[in-house]
Amino acid sequence: MTAAIEHQAELHSKLSLRAVSKHFPSGAHPVHALDRVSLEVGESEFVCLVGPSGCGKSTLLNIIAGLERADEGEVLSDGSPVNSPGRDRMVMFQESALFPWLDVRRNVLFGLRLKPGLTRDERRHVADFYLRLVGLEKFARSYVHELSGGMKQRVALARALAPNPRVLLMDEPFAALDALTREQLYGDLQRIWQQRKKTIVFVTHNVREAACLGDRVILFSRNPGRIREQFQINLPRPRDINSIELARYATEITAALRSHGRDATAEGPA
Amino acid sequence: MSRTLKALIFFAALVAAWALVARARIWSPVLLPSPWSVALYLLGAVRDGTLLEAGLVTLKRLAIGYAAGLSIGLPLGLLTARVRLLQDTLGLLALGLQALPSVCWVPLALLWFGQTEAAMFFVVVMGTVWSVIIATESGIRNVPPIYARAARTMGSRGLHTWVHVMLPAALPFIVGGMKQGWAFAWRSLMAAEIYVTILSGFGLGHLLHYGRELNAMDQVIGIMLVLLAIGLIADKVLFAPWERLLRRRWGTDSK
16 A cells, blocks of 8 residues: 555655745855755655755755745745644754763654654654664663764664654764764665655765765755756665765766866865 | 772871871860860760751751742743843843852841841842852753754754753753752851851851850861761762763763
8 A cells, every 4th residue: 555655656746946045144245055946856765965065955954854944935845835844854963963861762752752643652662663773772771972973873863764754854964974884874874765765865065975875966066056967876776885886976976066166076175 | 889988088087187186285175176075065966956956947948948049040040041131131140149159148138137037048049049040041051052953853842842852951051050059058058147146046057156156166166067067968969869860871971
């Protein structure tokens, strides 16, 4: 039953961004963070937003999340306009944003407790399911400070997935991790995405990461923040970040990034 | 266990050194009584009930005043953190009054309330409330904004965010403020009791005061030891469990 519904939903857009603009007043020169950005993201699609720092990609993610308002344009989630945060769109931040006063399981339960219609046992069952999914069921009673950076982001992922959102918004979630941990999480994220069939919008300034994870990579330029180019990544999954085919895509995207921005580099300014 | 032992040895050594100095008779025993005579005084005071009675009077004043100070200070601190107008007005006032030594409230309390329990209560509340306001306010302000953002995306709003995110996140600061408020309350009460005699009850401060009046150094030192013990026990009983909890959860162990 669900498969049929999901198949049908694929014909529609999960997220529609229509001419979204955003300015930040900053002294004499207001920053034009986003300039009429339009984008369609399909059901279960994995889209990566790439661009130099200050190109407005994180702002765009916040607008989709409902944490910030667009000055002009609108965002539709499943056809209805986004004005505030909602459980259909969960966010994962660069810092894990886990609550230190709660243990790991209670962190995952936080969003579930706010979701109506679940009994205590059901909530606990769901929380444990997602902790198993990210491989941390043994750490359910641990506190946040006892976890490594990679483990924290796994808990954050479990917390974001637990209320079963349709869309997962990820804002450079792996940027603060070491390379080895990151590669492990690429594998995990791809596996989980294929299992849970979420629509994912993933912001990064790491081109390789984008090519490894995304069905589609959207290239942004800055000042004003605009979509410059889109790349379809036609590689089978799971993808290995070190494969040659992937490197070819990454090279192509990096070249495009360079040609668009004066000082825009793949890594962005320090 | 071994830490307790070390502390015991340390205090035993202090008392031994005191006993040696007293025995050497460098100063008159009127000025420096031996530990033994202090112990005898305390024993007598326990036997005839004066110590227990005075202790209860003092602790009751402290508990009531401190509880009132907390229940006024915590909500005001939250409001001050939340409302810009209060931050610019009450926040500033609290900052100023927190720095005022709380013994300075005693003359005012005496003129307003006379030599009554109300004056004692007022002085203790004034000692507590400002530092609790300041600590609560800065605790809330120091909560990383990302916590509230994350909570919002999970559907938390308004009161739920305050109770389940802001307050627990600010807890380390709030406990620190409560501890400071406790220390201020304790000090201001002692100042008030030494300063003023109130017929409705003689507290430990009064015993200390009369020890001086009577030139009874064993009483002065004995009561000081009792005050010291109360301070230590209050810290261990009231605050140490909270601090252990915070260390365990936040992982901010200084070791």
